Amino acid sequence: MTPNAAPSPSGSPGPSRRGFLASTAVATAAVAGGMPLLAACGGADKGSREGTTSGKDAKRLLPAYVAGNVVTPDIPSKNGSSMGFTAKLDVATLKTSVPRKLGKGGKVTVMSPFWGSPPKQDNPYYTSMNALTGVDVRWRNQDGTTYDQKLGAVLASSDVPDVVVVPGWNMMGKIPSAVISKFADLGPYLSGDGVKDYPNLAAIPTDAWQRSLFGGKLMGLPMPASYVTNIVPLYRQDVFQREGYRVPTSPDEFTALCKDITNARAKRWACGDMKWTAFNIWGVFPGSDKPLWWNLVDGKLVNRVETDAYLEALEWTRKLFAAGYVHPDFKLGKSQATDPSAKFAAGEFLIYNNDISSWYGQRASQATQNPDFRIWGMDLFGPDGGDPTLWAAEPAGIFAFVNKKAPESVVRDVLAVANVTAAPYGTKEWMMTNYGVEGTHYTIKNGVPVKNDRGNNEVNNAFVMIASPASTLAHPDFPDITEGQVAWQQKMGGFTRKTSFWGLQITEPSRYANLASNFEQLEDDIARGHKKISDMQRAVSDWKRQGGDKLRDWYRKLLDENGPAAN
Structure with missing residues (x-):
């Protein structure tokens, strides 16, 4: 079953915040590469860069794409669809996509939107994920319904956490300019072959990374999405x-x-x-x-x-x-x-x-x-x-940014966490990220992981926000739904075109x-x-x-x- 999947808490006919997470956090798919890149353009606006980054400039900044080979989907992506998994999970035979911890034990603070009652910091899910990544992640969860207000206040202050999650729907007003001025350039760590130190990040589709270019720099860790209308x-x-x-x-x-x-x-x-x-x-x-x-x-x-x-x-x-x-x-x-x-x-x-x-x-x-x-x-x-x-919708819609003042050790620890959270469906890392600890947060019933109340509270809108794999739909309890969803995306994807500025992160004049x-x-x-x-x-x-x-x-x-x- 899909982690965090739930009916939208809002009856709004448009894309809901929680609904977006439910459809993407499982893993979210864009098609790798495939988008002609443009040349750079932009002018100055009070110290920030207007316009977009593309073409040769973008090609120089984007991470190399290396398709993952740890797991194979039951239904491959087509026409911009998610990939689909229908088979039941055998927890005992899950693959390993991160054979050794990359984290060095540092402390990293993360501010992220949260819908519901945030769990205590030292709960079993957070501590287990910290043990898996080798990083002591400390969460500053904020009410998702008023996150835009908190985000604006934090970015206007001097007290910016090590990592800040910014959903695309909050990327309005002065937020893009604040992103450019407050957060770190990840290009020295991830551009080109640099990303190969983090194989699960290298398997994130190029289109999603293109959306992570702000002000002429690679700044965001993306949550990819299918570009077919959701x-x-x-x-x-x-x-x-x-x-x-x-x-x-x-x-x-x-x-x-x-x-x-x-x-x-x-x-x-x-x-x-x-x-x-x-x-x-x-x-x-x-x-x-x-x-x-x-x-x-x-x-x-x-x-x-x-x-x-x-x-x-x-x-x-x-x-x-x-x-x-x-x-x-x-x-x-x-x-x-x-x-x-x-x-x-x-x-x-x-x-x-x-x-x-x-x-x-x-x-x-x-x-x-x-x-x-x-x-x-x-x-x-x-x-x-x-x-x-x-x-086409955008191929990524939520981003995690690293504080510009963070030392290299913190940046490396953040990337170590992201390499775990971007693990594909069917791996041990994906299972821990999305379901937590077996027996504590979920049980296996007929080959399907089912969260208990503790799992629903603790394993919710947290580590998936730091980075996610390519878009995936996986409902082993209702494989017909998985097949129907992917088939719908593939059919509708055949009628889908891309508007002139699709896939580019563009900062309009304020x-x-x-x-x-x-x-x-x-x-x-x-x-x-x-x-x-x-x-x-x-x-x-x-x-x-x-x-x-x-x-x-x-x-x-x-x-x-x-x-x-x-x-």
Whole structure:
């Protein structure tokens, strides 16, 4: 079963924080190499470097890629998918990927987001991991829901821990500039063949390392991810089969199905907020990372909010709400604070979009009390019912940074820890990192490791944050889910393209940091009928006038000097 996998604690239709971790911390896959690199570009902005690092400069900085050969996946990665493992684990025959400790016994402090109640420092999981790595890691866990506030305060102070974890969703405002000024250049240790001292780090895909370049230096230890969209339209397969519902293959079929399903008097609605699925159906450029908002279209650099597809997706979503097909919790905004999984499991609505980890998490959580429960992922389709045009997500989304003031001994100890936490699925190091100590944190039942309450508390959002292996999906308790998830990614990956700045870590000029901050709320207001499409059109005009057109010129200069980031 996937470590840390759980239904998203937020009903938000977009990627959830915990959901992202659940789908990536198992190991997360990008395809190795394969991305044409650009030339360097950037100017100064109050001492930090704007722009990006690519081309010859990037090639010089990136670690050599050396594929791991310790374990072989049951389902290899294809079209940007995760790799999959379906076989049950035999703990007695797990492979060893780190034959000798590289840590020298130093003390390393780590600040990282944590969701839930942080365990005590000297718990059996932390002490066992410290013994395995040879490093005394001391955790400064912070509340994940308010982590951006703590992160900003710490980076503005002189008291910066040895390692600081920064999720991509917190990489806003002044944080990228702080990263460049506060953290160490890992290039002298990892660039080129240097990474070969740390074989599990060498097996991290090059695309993920490319995302770890900040200000012309290799600075981040990445958590890789599949670049196929992680938002899946999930549906109650068991109810569909029982009621004879057909899985839709076009927006019109989806709407007709929603009408068939919805019976408010019987407390059954068709779906949740389908905004993120609508964006995928209409081929809207990704909204997760600001550089992905831009793409070269017929010779012109276009932002996602300027496209007809963006407005059409919002209008379709609005119509689902207006027709009464969406569960009232989503319309009233309760979905922002309440996990919708219980009402989905109860059959109050039959379709919703969520992180791919919920595909497994929902099935696992219902296995005992509702054994007939079945969940599956719908294939995405285009607005005319044909093949969709999908856009790649970033190949890494969480990074660990080392304090610029740390001595070489501390840097080496951090890399020793990372070499263990980046061990692939099916190894002793992976098992310890993701499950802890057998008998203390988990037991083996029918070849499947199952965490107990202590395991769920202690072996949670910790060492996986320092570095992770290539994206992996592994559910030996439900191998059909693993097969379904990987097959969905592989099929959708075949329709996935890369926007002009995909895979690059780009630092925008700080004057544009908050330029687009109101769009997501306006999207939700339009979907719920509180605002109109014309309000979005006015907002786009204001955005262009207030700096959007100048930001376009800035990105266009970046593109003209370097060429597209991916083919």
